[in-house]
Amino acid sequence: MAVDREKIKQAVRLFLEGIGEDPNREGLKETPDRVARMWEEFDSMREFDFKLFEEFGSYNEMVLVKDINIYSICEHHLLPFFGKAHVAYIPDGIVCGLSKLVRTVRAFALRPQLQEKLTNEIADFLMEQLKPKGVAVVLEMEHLCMSMRGVISPGHLTTTSALRGIFLSDIRTREEFLKLIKRGRE
Ligand SMILES: Nc1nc2c(ncn2[C@@H]2O[C@H](COP(=O)(O)OP(=O)(O)OP(=O)(O)O)[C@@H](O)[C@H]2O)c(=O)[nH]1
Numbered sequence: 001m002a003v004d005r006e007k008i009k010q011a012v013r014l015f016l017e018g019i020g021e022d023p024n025r026e027g028l029k030e031t032p033d034r035v036a037r038m039w040e041e042f043d044s045m046r047e048f049d050f051k052l053f054e055e056f057g058s059y060n061e062m063v064l065v066k067d068i069n070i071y072s073i074c075e076h077h078l079l080p081f082f083g084k085a086h087v088a089y090i091p092d093g094i095v096c097g098l099s100k101l102v103r104t105v106r107a108f109a110l111r112p113q114l115q116e117k118l119t120n121e122i123a124d125f126l127m128e129q130l131k132p133k134g135v136a137v138v139l140e141m142e143h144l145c146m147s148m149r150g151v152i153s154p155g156h157l158t159t160t161s162a163l164r165g166i167f168l169s170d171i172r173t174r175e176e177f178l179k180l181i182k183r184g185r186e
């Protein structure tokens with residue numbers, strides 16, 4: 001799905017008029033184009049080469065990348081929500097480059113999202129790509145739509161998790177994951 005630059009520009013110009021701004025004033029006149037370029041940039045991060053390595057087939061323990069900084073956009077208000085992602089999997093003969101876990105998080109985050117949906121999409125994509133024994137994803141995020149408007153309740157985090165495969169069926173694997181993501185925070 002390609003981004004339609006002209007449509008975004010028209011919409012942003014109209015939006016600025018809607019909030020009583022003059023879209024032709026010095027500071028705003030380039031804004032519609034900037035916003036369109038920003039969405040093109042987000043869009044360009046959706047596709048990447050999820051390269052797999054089969055030669056590491058002997059490593060079958062947990063791989064965890066924790067504290068991935070993550071920025072997303074709430075689909076209700078189009079305000080950011082942001083925080084940390086912790087992503088783990090247990091390979092079944094195939095591993096990926098660690099950066100691909102970060103790219104996966106980003107690819108699904110940079111679009112209008114719900115935190116629950118984002119969590120599930122990351123887990124399901126990794127299950128599909130890696131065909132691992134299991135995947136675990138935990139997101140801890142602050143929603144600006146709750147911090148700066150509406151209920152105006154800043155500074156707290158919403159936690160969501162998606163567990164797949166062995167992380168669901170084996171309590172010891174799940175506990176190891178939870179212990180590892182908590183380490184260094186006590
Ligand atoms: N489940 C879920 N809810 C979210 C997420 N992001 C924002 N919300 C909530 O979505 C709801 C939208 O509620 P509405 O009542 O339709 O909109 P609203 O009148 O602007 O709501 P308030 O934020 O309570 O003022 C709010 O309760 C938000 O806090 C998310 O990622 N997941």
Ligand SMILES: [Zn+2]
Pocket residue numbers: 074075076077078079143145146
């Ligand atoms: Zn919101």
